[in-house]
Amino acid sequence: MEKIIEILINGLSTGAIYALLALGFVLIFKSTGIINFAQGELAMVGAFVCYSFAMLMNLPYILAVLIALVIGALLGSVVDLLFFRRMVGEPMFSTIMVTVGLASIVTCISGIIWGHDVHSIQSPFTDKTVAMGNLVISQGTLYTIGLSIVLIILFILFFNRSLLGIAMKGTAEDPDTAGLMGVNVKKVHMLAWAIGTMVAVLAGIFLAEQSFVRLSMSHTGIKAMAAAILGGMESIGGAILGGVIIGVVEGLAANYLSGMELGDFHFGDIKDVAAFAIMIIVLMIRPHGIFGKEKVERV
Amino acid sequence: MLKVINLETTYNDIILALKGVSLEVPPNRIVTVLGANGAGKTTTINTISGIRKTLDLAIEDGSIEFEGQVINEREPHQVVSMGILQVPEGRRVFAELTVDENIIIGSYTLQSRSHYLRNRESVLGYFPILKERGSQLAGYLSGGEQQMLVIARALMPEPKLIMMDEPSLGIAPLVVKEIFQIIDRINREKHVAMLLVEQNANVALSIAHHGYIMENGRVVMEGPSEVLKEDRDIKEFYLGLSEMGAKKSFRDVKHYKRRKRWLS
Ligand SMILES: Nc1ncnc2c1ncn2[C@@H]1O[C@H](COP(=O)(O)OP(=O)(O)O)[C@@H](O)[C@H]1O
Ligand SMILES: [Mg+2]
Numbered sequence: 344m345e346k347i348i349e350i351l352i353n354g355l356s357t358g359a360i361y362a363l364l365a366l367g368f369v370l371i372f373k374s375t376g377i378i379n380f381a382q383g384e385l386a387m388v389g390a391f392v393c394y395s396f397a398m399l400m401n402l403p404y405i406l407a408v409l410i411a412l413v414i415g416a417l418l419g420s421v422v423d424l425l426f427f428r429r430m431v432g433e434p435m436f437s438t439i440m441v442t443v444g445l446a447s448i449v450t451c452i453s454g455i456i457w458g459h460d461v462h463s464i465q466s467p468f469t470d471k472t473v474a475m476g477n478l479v480i481s482q483g484t485l486y487t488i489g490l491s492i493v494l495i496i497l498f499i500l501f502f503n504r505s506l507l508g509i510a511m512k513g514t515a516e517d518p519d520t521a522g523l524m525g526v527n528v529k530k531v532h533m534l535a536w537a538i539g540t541m542v543a544v545l546a547g548i549f550l551a552e553q554s555f556v557r558l559s560m561s562h563t564g565i566k567a568m569a570a571a572i573l574g575g576m577e578s579i580g581g582a583i584l585g586g587v588i589i590g591v592v593e594g595l596a597a598n599y600l601s602g603m604e605l606g607d608f609h610f611g612d613i614k615d616v617a618a619f620a621i622m623i624i625v626l627m628i629r630p631h632g633i634f635g636k637e638k639v640e641r642v
Numbered sequence: 643m644l645k646v647i648n649l650e651t652t653y654n655d656i657i658l659a660l661k662g663v664s665l666e667v668p669p670n671r672i673v674t675v676l677g678a679n680g681a682g683k684t685t686t687i688n689t690i691s692g693i694r695k696t697l698d699l700a701i702e703d704g705s706i707e708f709e710g711q712v713i714n715e716r717e718p719h720q721v722v723s724m725g726i727l728q729v730p731e732g733r734r735v736f737a738e739l740t741v742d743e744n745i746i747i748g749s750y751t752l753q754s755r756s757h758y759l760r761n762r763e764s765v766l767g768y769f770p771i772l773k774e775r776g777s778q779l780a781g782y783l784s785g786g787e788q789q790m791l792v793i794a795r796a797l798m799p800e801p802k803l804i805m806m807d808e809p810s811l812g813i814a815p816l817v818v819k820e821i822f823q824i825i826d827r828i829n830r831e832k833h834v835a836m837l838l839v840e841q842n843a844n845v846a847l848s849i850a851h852h853g854y855i856m857e858n859g860r861v862v863m864e865g866p867s868e869v870l871k872e873d874r875d876i877k878e879f880y881l882g883l884s885e886m887g888a889k890k891s892f893r894d895v896k897h898y899k900r901r902k903r904w905l906s
Contacts, residue, residue, distance in 0.1 A: 519730075522692075525799065
């Protein structure tokens with residue numbers, strides 16, 4: 344029993360990382376119509392920035408995280424200004440290719456700056472655990488889950504209670520009409536990139552907490568995309584649920600299937616394709632994703 | 643208040659949609675622009691609103707002045723902050739947002755909550771039905787209710803001028819009558835000037851003070867509503883259409899076009 348709770352909690356924290364990445368992904372997609380294939384790379388940059396400030400410059404961990412978040416927001420704004428501001432309304436095919444290009448540029452520059460080695464970030468939670476009865480959970484895991492929940496609640500409040508959040512939803516649905524209501528559409532797009540990158544950076548920092556900082560951590564982006572598609576690409580709730588499902592299933596697969604072998608096939612390896620397997624199955628049953636809906640028809 | 647002088651615009655750099663349109667909206671007045679499909683009515687008000695980039699619409703010549711300032715180059719949100727609000731064609735509610743949220747976006751330029759609450763109270767006074775629908779998705783309202791919502795939304799920031807694009811389109815005649823009475827009341831009580839684009843000449847001329855007839859990207863006729871209502875061609879072509887519901891023969895239309903071309 345403890346074992347399964349432990350697996351679920353660990354899966355939840357991995358899921359939180361996917362959920363945050365997926366959330367940024369959906370935010371950018373909904374606001375600007377651009378599918379950002381560089382989401383994982385932005386997370387990777389965030390982790391490296393945090394690493395630089397926390398480990399190389401020896402700043403307090405919290406400060407390093409805050410600096411990384413601010414740099415993330417700036418990076419997102421700059422990416423919008425340089426690449427995507429002029430591409431709004433262009434065919435999806437071209438915008439996707441630009442984000443794919445962006446992903447390789449970001450990886451290349453990061454390689455030049457930080458090298459190809461594996462690093463780790465020492466946080467106040469590293470190597471510490473909390474024991475609850477027989478249950479032993481690492482503090483990093485609880486930190487990831489707790490902060491993700493806070494952030495997600497803030498997001499939901501922002502989009503349902505604040506003027507800017509509601510205006511962003513309207514802009515996502517119909518940018519021209521939002522402009523006719525006085526919304527500065529360019530500003531909203533830039534904000535979406537800034538926030539989307541900022542949550543990606545946080546996801547990168549959480550990922551570093553659970554494993555390492557390295558260039559290849561950007562591959563998580565693809566799983567986050569699977570999570571977003573699973574959730575329906577439209578809603579924040581969907582992205583979160585998609586992320587959590589994939590994280591938990593991965594955890595279950597890794598624990599219960601590892602050790603099982605059939606010839607040269609290790610069942611534990613299913614963990615790495617679990618995300619996509621679930622995505623495919625769900626899309627076959629619900630083509631619009633779990634929360635996805637066909638557009639509300641005008642009467 | 644609003645002066646459009648000799649406006650020429652193109653789509654995609656080639657299609658000349660407006661070929662020198664001039665019109666004026668004085669303060670506190672309702673001015674209607676009548677014309678058949680494709681005449682250039684929507685293009686005119688979109689150009690004024692500054693939605694050019696997404697439509698690939700460009701001003702080639704002429705100018706748009708509002709309260710003495712040339713606003714040719716303004717972005718949509720800047721035009722709004724000058725006090726010009728558009729109620730777009732085909733209702734364009736934010737279908738996936740609630741009625742309340744639609745009205746909140748309308749108040750975007752207000753930025754103060756107490757101001758928002760005050761305006762909301764006064765605007766919903768004209769459309770009590772929207773009060774009951776507050777938490778419903780706007781996409782599920784009836785056509786008439788959606789039209790009321792987009793008018794209410796545009797009223798939120800206390801505009802000086804509202805440009806309405808065919809508010810009667812696709813709405814039951816009885817509701818059209820109700821909506822036009824409300825538009826008339828808003829104009830008189832809130833002193834909002836209106837540029838009212840319509841194909842339904844009958845109902846538009848019933849509340850407008852002045853009217854323009856557009857055809858093929860040009861203004862072919864203008865005058866006070868009383869005069870336009872009595873004009874034989876307009877009576878036959880526009881009023882005839884809506885009064886009797888019978889389509890005039892092609893020859894009548896040609897006669898009308900010939901005469902208008904000759905006039906301009
Ligand atoms: N987005 C567009 N791209 C190209 N041409 C357009 C576009 N919108 C309208 N037009 C053309 O401009 C002319 C005027 O259209 P419009 O302003 O919509 O007329 P109205 O509102 O009076 O029905 C028409 O010939 C139409 O085909
Ligand atoms: Mg039109």
